[in-house]
Amino acid sequence: MIVPVPGDEERALAEAVATFARDLGPRVAAAEEEGTIPREVIAEVGRLGVLGMTVPEKDGGLGASSVAFALVLEELAAVWPSLAVGVSVNSGITEGTLVRLGTAEQKRRWLPPLMDGSGLGAFALTEPGSGSDAAALRTTARRDGGGWILGGRKMFVTNLRYAPVVIVLARSGEADPERPHAGISAFLVPTDAAGVVIGRAERKMGLHASDTSSLTLEDVHVDAGALLGPEGRGFGAVAMAGLDGGRIGIAAQAVGIARGALERAERYVRQRRQFGRTLASFQALRHMIARARTETDAARLLALRAAWLKDQGRPFTKEASEAKLYASEMAQRATHTAVQLLGGYGYMRESEVERFARDARATTIYEGTSEVQRLVIARALRAA
Ligand SMILES: Cc1cc2nc3c(=O)[nH]c(=O)nc-3n(C[C@H](O)[C@H](O)[C@H](O)COP(=O)(O)OP(=O)(O)OC[C@H]3O[C@@H](n4cnc5c(N)ncnc54)[C@H](O)[C@@H]3O)c2cc1C
Incomplete structure (x- = not known):
């Protein structure tokens, strides 16, 4: 069976982040009390290269392995779990999806602000009526000329308040009770687009500094270039x-x-x-x-x-x-x-x-x- 032993480079990255996290330590209690990750901390994590560490070098990142990223997240969480989940959602699911499925133009536009510490990316799947049963989502995307109009409501979106862009899953085809996973597509929605409404930050049991907010899409117009990955097959x-x-x-x-x-x-x-x-x-x-x-x-x-x-x-x-x-x-x-x-x-x-x-x-x-x-x-x- 496999025994994944981290290499020297992976350990070195984790050690650099461990030192950074230790220095952050004294600021954590106040930030948790305040309920926000200060913008300058996000900027520092960006400068350190952590926000782009799993993005390939050709796309401007460090091209580090998933093993290295797991070690780095452990180090961040050992000091500040709220920061760790923010980084995980930014670099794991958001950038990871962009790297895997994004067009050259989508990567050129969105990877830099997710890597440089100017913000953290977000991913919106959950809705008021659909959590574990995610395929039951009701947010819609309908064609409008060359683009799309999105409407609906998302819940519990991590990082939303810090996000320049949010990946939104929406139903772009007819709902088919026999095939609930079909007809769902993903869109890159700029958070400054008209009709994007960010709800108040949820008050949570823990992870107080991590932003968790609702997202309402009131007839948000995005252009054709916002479709991320294959149309109708976004669920899988x-x-x-x-x-x-x-x-x-x-x-x-x-x-x-x-x-x-x-x-x-x-x-x-x-x-x-x-x-x-x-x-x-x-x-x-x-x-x-x-x-x-x-x-x-x-x-x-x-x-x-x-x-x-x-x-x-x-x-x-x-x-x-x-x-x-x-x-x-x-x-x-x-x-x-x-x-x-x-x-x-x-x-x-x-x-x-x-x-x-x-x-x-x-x-x-x-x-x-x-x-x-x-x-x-x-x-x-x-x-x-
Ligand atoms: C702090 C925080 C941050 C989050 N960030 C994000 C985010 O960034 N983006 C996003 O899209 N979502 C996010 N979520 C939402 C999260 O993914 C959902 O809360 C989770 O998937 C559960 O969905 P739900 O809350 O609707 O619970 P439900 O699906 O209603 O589940 C309630 C209970 O029923 C159980 N249950 C449901 N179905 C079954 C089944 N078939 N068999 C057995 N048990 C079942 C569940 O396990 C749970 O115990 C976040 C949630 C939290 C708390």
Whole structure:
């Protein structure tokens, strides 16, 4: 079986980002309180090359591997999960789809602002009436002269407030109850187009600095060049294929969240004393850490295996779902272990571990819930 061992270049990229993330550390609490990722932080991530790291060199990026990207997302999430998910959605599903399916003109227009730190890209699939059953979407795209008119409403769009462009999935053909996935197309919609209305930022349980907003499309006119990928086949070619890659990013984010919480808890148990000894000397607590660290390592290997398969151009749908399922569920256990290790202090806002526990909660939900990942894995096993 495959053992994806990161190479020197991949480790070097991850180390550079780890240093950057450590320096960001003191700014995180205030930004989370404020509920935004400061624009200058997005600009710094852009300058570092992280926002274009998986874009091929010929398109202006670093051309780094998916393995390197997974390691980088882990480092960001170990300090700031909100930033990690913003980068994952920008570089994974949004740029990834543009690189895979975009025309030369679409890449020329949209890749630079998604790489240079002037904004973060967004991807709008979910609607008020369709989440897990994404093919039931009702946003419409109808032809208008040489272009298209889009109408409908999208929910929970990550990065929308920072996005120069959002990929919107819409029904461009007749709805056919027998073939709900057919007739769906993807469009590159500039967020400054007339008729684009960005709703208020959702108030969430965690990931407070990550923007999650609704998108209303009021007869938005886009030109013919906005169609991304094959007309009528956007559900498979854009949405599902994009999510396969995105799920590796969320798995890596979950690994980073778990590691970030555990590192803080380990520091705490080494210095906190009860009954005349450090907490770290109690075997019950050492075993809690041993279990959580083992599960974190297992989740990282699953994420790297999926990333490695993607880099090899081999199928990775099942492996990405396995990684996302296991890593996100593991992050719930690990972050709650970290809270427990800090006792009452772990429950307090001042301890960072409570933030990691709240942030982890979203990872079993977005880019497909755990229940949906099990459906995907079971389907792949049946096909084998
Ligand atoms: C912080 C955050 C950011 C997000 N960002 C984005 C984004 O950028 N773009 C975007 O398009 N969406 C985004 N989403 C939406 C997210 O992908 C959906 O919330 C998710 O897919 C679930 O859809 P839903 O909320 O409608 O829940 P539902 O689909 O209504 O599911 C409710 C429950 O029923 C379960 N369920 C549903 N169907 C089945 C089934 N067949 N079998 C078993 N169980 C089932 C689900 O697992 C879940 O537990 C985001 C969500 C959050 C929380």
